[in-house]
Amino acid sequence: MSFTYVGSINDNLICCICRATFIDPCTTRTCSHTFCRECITTALSVSPTCPVDRSPLTVEDLILADPVVRNLVNELLVECPNKAAGCRDTPQRQLLDAHLRGSCEYMKAEDTTEDVGSNVVSKETLEAHLDEGVNAVFFISHNILNIINQQPSAESSAVRCSLCQERVPRSSLSSHIPACQDTVVSCTHASNGCSWEGRRSDLSGTHIPSCPYESIKGFFAIHEQKVSSLKAENDVLKHKVEQLEGLVRVLTRESGILKEALGPWYRAGSSGSVPSSSFQSYNDQILRPNAGYATSTTPANARYPDQASPFDVEYPDQMDSLASYFPRLEEDEQYASPQTSTDYQLDRRIQPPVLYLPRSLHPQSAYHVPHSGPSSSHQPQPPSHPSLLPLPTATITTSTSTSTPTLAPGPPPSAITPTSPIAPLNLSGNLFGALTSLHNSLTTLSSSVDSLARQHEVHIATEAMRNTEELRSLRTVLHGLRMQVHSIMMDRNAQMAGRPGGEGQASGPEINDPRDGPWIPPFPIPRFPHSSVSPGPVTKL
Amino acid sequence: MAVSSRRLQKELTEIKTAGTPCGITLLKADDFQTWFLSLEVLGESQYKGEVFALMFRFDPQYPISAPAVQFVVDDKYKAPLHPHVYSNGHICASILGGEWSPVLSVIAVCITLQSMLASCKEKKRPPDNDRYVAHAPDNPKKTRFVYHDDEV
Numbered sequence: 001m002s003f004t005y006v007g008s009i010n011d012n013l014i015c016c017i018c019r020a021t022f023i024d025p026c027t028t029r030t031c032s033h034t035f036c037r038e039c040i041t042t043a044l045s046v047s048p049t050c051p052v053d054r055s056p057l058t059v060e061d062l063i064l065a066d067p068v069v070r071n072l073v074n075e076l077l078v079e080c081p082n083k084a085a086g087c088r089d090t091p092q093r094q095l096l097d098a099h100l101r102g103s104c105e106y107m108k109a110e111d112t113t114e115d116v117g118s119n120v121v122s123k124e125t126l127e128a129h130l131d132e133g134v135n136a137v138f139f140i141s142h143n144i145l146n147i148i149n150q151q152p153s154a155e156s157s158a159v160r161c162s163l164c165q166e167r168v169p170r171s172s173l174s175s176h177i178p179a180c181q182d183t184v185v186s187c188t189h190a191s192n193g194c195s196w197e198g199r200r201s202d203l204s205g206t207h208i209p210s211c212p213y214e215s216i217k218g219f220f221a222i223h224e225q226k227v228s229s230l231k232a233e234n235d236v237l238k239h240k241v242e243q244l245e246g247l248v249r250v251l252t253r254e255s256g257i258l259k260e261a262l263g264p265w266y267r268a269g270s271s272g273s274v275p276s277s278s279f280q281s282y283n284d285q286i287l288r289p290n291a292g293y294a295t296s297t298t299p300a301n302a303r304y305p306d307q308a309s310p311f312d313v314e315y316p317d318q319m320d321s322l323a324s325y326f327p328r329l330e331e332d333e334q335y336a337s338p339q340t341s342t343d344y345q346l347d348r349r350i351q352p353p354v355l356y357l358p359r360s361l362h363p364q365s366a367y368h369v370p371h372s373g374p375s376s377s378h379q380p381q382p383p384s385h386p387s388l389l390p391l392p393t394a395t396i397t398t399s400t401s402t403s404t405p406t407l408a409p410g411p412p413p414s415a416i417t418p419t420s421p422i423a424p425l426n427l428s429g430n431l432f433g434a435l436t437s438l439h440n441s442l443t444t445l446s447s448s449v450d451s452l453a454r455q456h457e458v459h460i461a462t463e464a465m466r467n468t469e470e471l472r473s474l475r476t477v478l479h480g481l482r483m484q485v486h487s488i489m490m491d492r493n494a495q496m497a498g499r500p501g502g503e504g505q506a507s508g509p510e511i512n513d514p515r516d517g518p519w520i521p522p523f524p525i526p527r528f529p530h531s532s533v534s535p536g537p538v539t540k541l
Numbered sequence: 542m543a544v545s546s547r548r549l550q551k552e553l554t555e556i557k558t559a560g561t562p563c564g565i566t567l568l569k570a571d572d573f574q575t576w577f578l579s580l581e582v583l584g585e586s587q588y589k590g591e592v593f594a595l596m597f598r599f600d601p602q603y604p605i606s607a608p609a610v611q612f613v614v615d616d617k618y619k620a621p622l623h624p625h626v627y628s629n630g631h632i633c634a635s636i637l638g639g640e641w642s643p644v645l646s647v648i649a650v651c652i653t654l655q656s657m658l659a660s661c662k663e664k665k666r667p668p669d670n671d672r673y674v675a676h677a678p679d680n681p682k683k684t685r686f687v688y689h690d691d692e693v
Contacts, residue, residue: 002547017604017643018544019551042544042605043643051642 006077006090013073015039017051022073025065031055034065082106189213192220265431545603549573552646565651574599577613578651586659587622594618595654596630597647598680607641609682610634610650622664625657629674631681633667635688 015022017039024037033052043051050057074094080087085106091099160167163182181201187194194213208214259266422441556567568577576597582588594613612620612630620626625633636653
């Protein structure tokens with residue numbers, strides 16, 4: 001539908017495809033170009049690019065043009081198509097349709113007598129209406145009948161209701177239809193099952209008194225109430241079930257994650273007794289080292305008071321499993337403590353992560369540290385948490401630091417560096433046990449590394465010293481040789497001086513007295529060739 | 542009215558009111574199927590002084606579909622000697638094929654062709670000219686041009 005616009009149109013409101021004013025303008029989301037909806041849709045069906053800048057574009061990228069643009073275009077004044085008939089009106093484009101339907105006095109006669117008995121406008125008229133370019137949204141949101149009735153200055157043309165043959169003003173037609181006595185309705189109890197249909201006047205008159213559903217409408221009401229309360233309860237229960245399901249899902253997911261995290265240590269079923277007992281006994285083992293700990297009121301003991309006696313019993317079992325994690329000791333006599341009791345034997349076994357360093361590198365005092373009881377400041381602290389094992393590491397670092405000054409009297413290196421076997425990962429224990437064994441292995445490793453470092457230092461120091469010595473002696477020898485040569489040359493010079501002008505100055509260059517300054521060698525020293533040749537031409541990038 | 546007619550009507554009114562650019566004149570536009578325009582390259586160029594004629598043929602889908610454009614070859618006009626212009630007047634230009642956009646117009650095409658001629662360095666025929674002309678269809682839009690070089 002083409003309009004004849006009044007006045008000149010701003011170029012910005014012209015669609016570049018059809019070169020006409022926008023009809024239902026839409027803008028591209030991607031490149032902000034505006035076209036008529038029909039124009040751009042057709043263009044995109046041929047080539048999915050924006051006609052202006054050829055950027056990729058699809059119909060999904062089209063959005064309604066800015067309301068400002070739409071209003072500008074909708075409010076443009078157009079000439080009434082009935083201009084030929086004499087209509088001089090220039091309504092806004094969006095109001096043209098309303099003008100034609102209502103206020104245009106020059107409309108042809110047959111346009112007014114429409115059959116409005118049916119409640120629905122025919123599809124063709126509606127489509128034609130939309131094609132007019134009027135803002136479709138504005139109209140569709142209303143009752144369809146209102147479209148026909150919306151006339152600001154409508155003449156009250158009376159229309160006949162096709163059913164009851166009553167003359168009704170067109171504007172009140174919509175309100176008449178629900179009340180029209182001749183409309184076909186169904187029984188009021190249709191929702192309960194009554195299938196009667198008939199004219200509204202018949203409903204109240206003949207059907208209701210004889211309708212079987214009418215007499216039991218009380219029951220229907222009660223029944224309805226019950227059903228609705230049951231439904232409400234059902235909804236609540238459904239909601240609860242959903243929540244629980246969600247919770248279950250979350251829990252399963254979490255347990256799955258935990259399972260994965262634990263890996264081989266995941267024990268399906270109950271093995272609750274194992275972790276706690278092994279943990280506790282291990283704790284006590286650490287704390288046990290000497291009599292001082294076992295009976296003293298250390299915080300750990302206070303924490304596990306019930307363990308004071310029973311752990312003696314289970315001690316040996318746990319010890320055996322953990323003993324393998326502790327590296328073998330080479331010599332026993334380094335320990336000054338008595339070795340009679342088996343308990344103490346086991347104590348010593350526990351010690352190794354702390355003590356395990358080549359004895360040659362550590363003064364006895366370091367070993368005594370853990371033995372000295374609560375008085376020493378190097379005591380391992382009871383772990384505050386099962387997963388923390390600060391003891392061995394802390395002790396090792398302190399003991400190594402104290403051992404440094406004793407490096408000088410180095411014993412032969414051959415007695416040093418025993419091997420430190422690392423126990424394999426024990427999957428049969430619990431996670432905690434495995435972790436602690438790993439930790440212990442780590443500490444032994446670190447201690448052996450430390451010891452290696454010490455030895456290395458020792459080696460290097462001795463080596464350096466020897467080298468210095470040798471250098472010194474060489475220097476002395478060289479000096480002596482120099483002196484000899486010097487004396488020989490002096491003799492020669494003296495001889496030469498005895499025969500002046502003879503063979504010329506064949507004595508060679510002047511010999512500097514070494515005491516005078518820098519010594520110049522009596523023979524030319526070959527100069528080391530400087531790298532006077534520059535490296536090949538740099539590759540230009 | 543068909544979309545093409547409305548659009549061509551608009552273009553025609555625009556030409557009649559605003560005129561044509563320099564070097565381009567409207568020769569004949571009686572219907573909405575075929576238009577003729579003349580083209581001359583102004584300024585210093587290889588085609589100084591030569592006048593050519595362009596024939597535009599529109600289909601009902603214009604401007605969604607590109608017009609068929611070719612140089613007129615008859616006793617009065619000749620096809621320009623250009624690496625993208627065949628001796629039968631067919632033109633190998635991207636905007637007439639894949640790069641056509643509904644935003645373009647008849648005048649826009651003329652200006653593009655004008656600049657294409659003006660920027661030509663060497664007057665010669667396309668390398669496959671004889672082979673193409675021997676088997677060329679009547680409508681250049683039927684040809685699947687392969688656009689090789691961009692410099693010319």
